Amino acid sequence: MKSILANSKRLVVKVGSSLVTNSGAGLDHAAIANWAEQIARLKEMGREVVLVSSGAVAEGMQRLGWKKRPSAVHELQAAAAVGQMGLVQVYESCFRKHSLHTAQILLTHDDLSDRKRYLNARTTLRTLLELNVIPIINENDTVVTDEIRFGDNDTLGALVTNLIEADTLVILTDQSGLFSADPRKDPTATLIQEATAGEAELEKMAGGAGSDIGRGGMLTKILAAKRAMRSGAHTIIASGRERDVLVRLAQGEAIGTQLIAQTMPIAARKQWLADHLQVRGRVMLDEGATKALCLEGKSLLPIGVCEVSGDFERGEVVTCIDRDGREIARGLINYAAGEARKIMRHASVEIEPILGYVDEPELIHRDNLVLL
Numbered sequence: 001m002k003s004i005l006a007n008s009k010r011l012v013v014k015v016g017s018s019l020v021t022n023s024g025a026g027l028d029h030a031a032i033a034n035w036a037e038q039i040a041r042l043k044e045m046g047r048e049v050v051l052v053s054s055g056a057v058a059e060g061m062q063r064l065g066w067k068k069r070p071s072a073v074h075e076l077q078a079a080a081a082v083g084q085m086g087l088v089q090v091y092e093s094c095f096r097k098h099s100l101h102t103a104q105i106l107l108t109h110d111d112l113s114d115r116k117r118y119l120n121a122r123t124t125l126r127t128l129l130e131l132n133v134i135p136i137i138n139e140n141d142t143v144v145t146d147e148i149r150f151g152d153n154d155t156l157g158a159l160v161t162n163l164i165e166a167d168t169l170v171i172l173t174d175q176s177g178l179f180s181a182d183p184r185k186d187p188t189a190t191l192i193q194e195a196t197a198g199e200a201e202l203e204k205m206a207g208g209a210g211s212d213i214g215r216g217g218m219l220t221k222i223l224a225a226k227r228a229m230r231s232g233a234h235t236i237i238a239s240g241r242e243r244d245v246l247v248r249l250a251q252g253e254a255i256g257t258q259l260i261a262q263t264m265p266i267a268a269r270k271q272w273l274a275d276h277l278q279v280r281g282r283v284m285l286d287e288g289a290t291k292a293l294c295l296e297g298k299s300l301l302p303i304g305v306c307e308v309s310g311d312f313e314r315g316e317v318v319t320c321i322d323r324d325g326r327e328i329a330r331g332l333i334n335y336a337a338g339e340a341r342k343i344m345r346h347a348s349v350e351i352e353p354i355l356g357y358v359d360e361p362e363l364i365h366r367d368n369l370v371l372l
């Protein structure tokens with residue numbers, strides 16, 4: 001059996017609190033240095049990597065001298081704000097040794113369900129990847145309470161996987177993978193090496209968290225795999241303490257549990273667009289643009305649009321029709337209706353003189369477009 005990471009170009013690596021903070025004893029510098037070194041090697045192998053790291057609350061507790069995890073949410077939020085400083089400092093200094101820049105991104109689940117913020121987050125992350133920077137993502141615990149209460153960065157890892165259309169989500173934890181039952185409670189439990197992401201059976205195997213430090217347990221990892229699958233991504237659950245785990249996975253060695261996504265990426269993206277979003281407007285395409293979309297797989301540029309109807313915001317879904325009124329595609333539009341009307345029939349270089357700024361040169365990027 002070969003690791004699915006062997007053929008993955010873009011990956012999201014999620015590391016849990018218990019790993020990052022050495023089970024709550026304080027940030028594990030050596031472990032973080034080691035993952036940074038492995039990620040630098042993955043970059044040399046031509047892979048793109050985004051890191052989702054927990055550990056802010058645990059590190060904040062340590063810095064504030066709190067022995068017990070507080071139950072008051074505002075205290076958890078305060079601890080997260082203190083700990084996040086330490087977390088990013090360590091990542092920054094570890095990656096710098098490999099001449100890699102890091103960027104801090106704090107997100108909430110709401111950011112990713114709001115279409116405008118979704119597009120903004122996506123564009124920022126893509127730009128960082130193009131710049132060869134390693135984004136380090138955590139929840140924005142100051143402004144949300146649900147996530148911090150459940151302490152679940154696995155879901156965030158999956159949402160980021162969907163956002164940037166990563167090929168694989170790698171969840172590093174303190175166990176060697178998913179077992180048939182919680183190995184802390186059942187010594188006869190066996191490692192599941194491979195399964196289909198989204199299988200109902202898997203949810204029965206997963207118990208709660210093994211410690212006070214990590215909160216989500218295996219169930220949130222299984223559900224994260226199900227969510228990652230929606231954009232066609234596979235998930236690997238493996239031990240972050242296994243020697244060279246990321247590099248060996250990328251070289252094709254099967255380590256831990258592989259949860260394979262059966263859906264094709266395009267079908268999954270289509271499903272996502274169809275499931276989630278309501279059509280808010282319509283753009284009519286001239287012959288050139290219709291051909292560019294349907295036959296050449298290109299993005300929609302403002303110059304190819306001859307009519308804009310409806311009232312929509314940046315990030316909302318519009319339908320694209322041809323001159324005969326046939327719906328040919330749907331996609332997330334980069335400009336609000338009023339702006340789209342101003343820039344239609346114009347070349348992308350004219351966007352800035354017309355609007356005074358430019359978000360993207362495309363009206364709808366092909367990655368956000370589904371042909372019908």
Ligand SMILES: Nc1ncnc2c1ncn2[C@@H]1O[C@H](COP(=O)(O)OP(=O)(O)O)[C@@H](O)[C@H]1O
Binds near residue numbers: 173180205
């Ligand atoms: N079927 C299972 N297989 C492996 N681990 C399990 C299973 N069910 C529950 N667990 C528990 O989940 C824990 C990992 O989750 P968690 O503590 O939230 O880690 P993290 O901080 O990495 O997200 C393990 O230490 C283990 O005790």
Ligand SMILES: N[C@@H](CCC(=O)OP(=O)(O)O)C(=O)O
Binds near residue numbers: 057138213
């Ligand atoms: N965002 C918070 C909580 C996240 C959390 O505990 O998640 P995890 O350890 O991955 O289950 C933190 O950084 O401490």
